[in-house]
Amino acid sequence: MGLTITNTPKRAEPQAVASAIEALAARFGNRLVTSLAVREQHGHTTTWLPNQPPDAVVMAQETADIQDTVRICAQHNVPVIAFGTGTSLEGHVNAPAGGICIDLRDMNKILEVHAEDLDCVIQPGVTRKALNENLRDQGLFFPIDPGADASIGGMAATRASGTNAVRYGTMRDNILALKVVRGDGEIITTGTRAKKSAAGYDLTHLFVGSEGTLGIISELTIKLRGIPETIAAASCSFPSVSDACQAVILAIQTGIPLARIELMSESQVKAVNAYSKLTLPETPLLLLEFHGSEVEVGEQSKNFGAIAKDCGGGDFTWTTRPEDRNKLWQARHDAYWSVRALRQGDGVGVVATDVCVPISRLADCVGETEADLNRLGLLAPIVGHVGDGNFHCSLLCDVNDAEELARADEFMHRLVERAQSMDGTCTGEHGIGQGKQKYLQAELGLEALQAMRAIKQALDPQNIFNPGKILPQGV
Amino acid sequence: MGLTITNTPKRAEPQAVASAIEALAARFGNRLVTSLAVREQHGHTTTWLPNQPPDAVVMAQETADIQDTVRICAQHNVPVIAFGTGTSLEGHVNAPAGGICIDLRDMNKILEVHAEDLDCVIQPGVTRKALNENLRDQGLFFPIDPGADASIGGMAATRASGTNAVRYGTMRDNILALKVVRGDGEIITTGTRAKKSAAGYDLTHLFVGSEGTLGIISELTIKLRGIPETIAAASCSFPSVSDACQAVILAIQTGIPLARIELMSESQVKAVNAYSKLTLPETPLLLLEFHGSEVEVGEQSKNFGAIAKDCGGGDFTWTTRPEDRNKLWQARHDAYWSVRALRQGDGVGVVATDVCVPISRLADCVGETEADLNRLGLLAPIVGHVGDGNFHCSLLCDVNDAEELARADEFMHRLVERAQSMDGTCTGEHGIGQGKQKYLQAELGLEALQAMRAIKQALDPQNIFNPGKILPQGV
Structure with a gap:
């Protein structure tokens, strides 16, 4: 079943949890919170998965808080789960085995900005928007934009990307080094500020995307x-x-350095027309952004315009004026809310899912997916980071309707199988969390899962870091 | 001591080696070679380190050959070392514990080219130049250029980069997926052809740069x-x-997409003037390359020219004509041979070493390094991939002169310490191999080394894959 949690790790012993909470309360006073409302907020994520709250939440303010929390949890064999802003989509912050959540939002200091080196050192709770606001005066920005105003630590932990990835890469490509608190509370440093290094195993990229299961990112x-x-x-x-x-294929082959290139399906364009009172042609739409000097941007726009025309594209409009840019991209900015507005009802939610395929297969994959939605009588407008072959379905679903849920489940299964059969992946940017564990073995094979399990056991032998995530049970 | 091997793993049992060789001979016939000359070629690398030949060499032709060799070695507890073209610089293919070398040069098939997706699937023995010749007709190229015509498998294993990295990244940034033969001969698949993925631990990047110590790349x-x-x-x-x-700092901040930007020190320019009969001003020189459409390249050149002028640069010449381009870059192409020609003598060799620092510290690091060379009476022209803060010293050294070797050793130590004290790394692109193990703990700390050791033990519990590399003894 797609819309259920398949991994149910053994809960921590109640006595152990109580002892850990006692020790944490002594250490953190009222920064240790056990109220149900707060705990549920910390299990709550923007997913279709049921809420599984932790037993308590520590509001961390500095690295030593993370270290002490981890030490206490390790001592009592109690799970510990890092929390940024709770905007992940696959149940990453749920606590299926209970345990302690470390909320890192107050660790939001920008520690160093090195403008000449184009890098900075930050705490994990700094959010994307706060960082960019701070950097603007220096003419700098951090290019990864997953939509939500997520914490950079959380974006690293889930290997986030978004609309800018076609030009600037994903979190994987934009992290030079991490500090990670390991199970005994000591800190692993994974790199330096050098732009490149061939010094030993790439620990940085092992922790990026490890979803808090190997340690907790503290810097x-x-x-x-x-x-x-x-x-x-x-x-x-x-x-x-x-x-x-x-x-898009021709533009990328030609080397046009597209900064963003977003595809909206016909049903998504229709939704936006209705919601935002636009009059876009109700056919697939590409939205683009170009970055560079004035001459470069003009050249890129002109060259893309010529390619678009050859491919049967309609009116190609481009502009550098901020207000006109916003108007052109309004359809994209309103996409989520336009989908929400398509269907009312208490139980109706948007189930967001993503897959990623080689770009040569993207049209087939989207086409077959739309046919499947029609066949199953489901509504799921599609938005794609088309330069990467990555697309999202925003499936409108009444979670109180078991029969509809079953169809949604079938749809999600078939979507992932379709992407995998096209040499693609079950998730381009949302991560595995709880929701996609069941697809990992089909994608990479048992040997890859065994390697991942061996690494997990090597770095977290007690299995205290975010248990029940990424790796399916029984591997 | 810098110019010695500090890690001397226990040699494989002679009886075990003999049994493994017997089994391999039965399987591979005359593709199992035990002649001293061939063995020495496979221990020989372009380094200052002593040759440590393997006990035998298997000439692999297909994946099954790697699998069977690994299985036989594992069964007898005998080391197994992958060999591409032997152009690595830190003793990566030496066999300090003996064992079996797998020569992958005949595994040189390009299996699939996906022009629309800008990717291809290859065997590990394909060399960079062979690949690019094959791709040229399709208007495609593979951008990583470490100088030597290395095998792509070897470049992945050592996380190579080179002159193009400022624009196109290193091997880390250009690999989508690997197949890796693990200790029981089974194959780990690390990814798909999707451009990005958030599906589980990043095994791809763990194997990139692991120098054959975690398994053998077969595809x-x-x-x-x-x-x-x-x-x-x-x-x-x-x-x-x-x-x-x-x-360079200003150009990168402004976003000029430099494709190559190489710095030559004054002593390197002098060497090239002498060797190639050029008349370049004997001051530091920057050599650049720009890629794009005609308009873009003109814009980039013009913009860089303006910055160069502001920074006190002399004549700024640029051209798109191939013969003129070659002339401008002749100094760089002749750099290695111009250094060799500076000093004759049987024992004189070039000891190549590299470090990498944040670009804001590069001028200081190069300046202090040159002062150190003067103080120690050593000659080492410097060439830098300046956009990355990465530079190379080509130290001319008489390896038969113990006193000079001691000075060279002191120089190398101080060079690495200097780079590390500037937030940099002991190697930007050459790797750790045998030569730089002693610097790893100072750079990343004991905790990082312990994490690397735990991963090594998890994925290679028998310690058969390239023992004595990367990780220092005793960690």
């Missing part, structure tokens, strides 16, 4: 970019998803 | 790029390394 050194001199936005409608994808 | 899926429409080359002399670095 990050990340790469920054100069704010581009000029930003242009553009949009173009296409007769079919296939034509739109062909334009 | 790679790598990223390709479209050959740029236009390539421009440029060069510019600067009064000081500091001025040259400042120009």
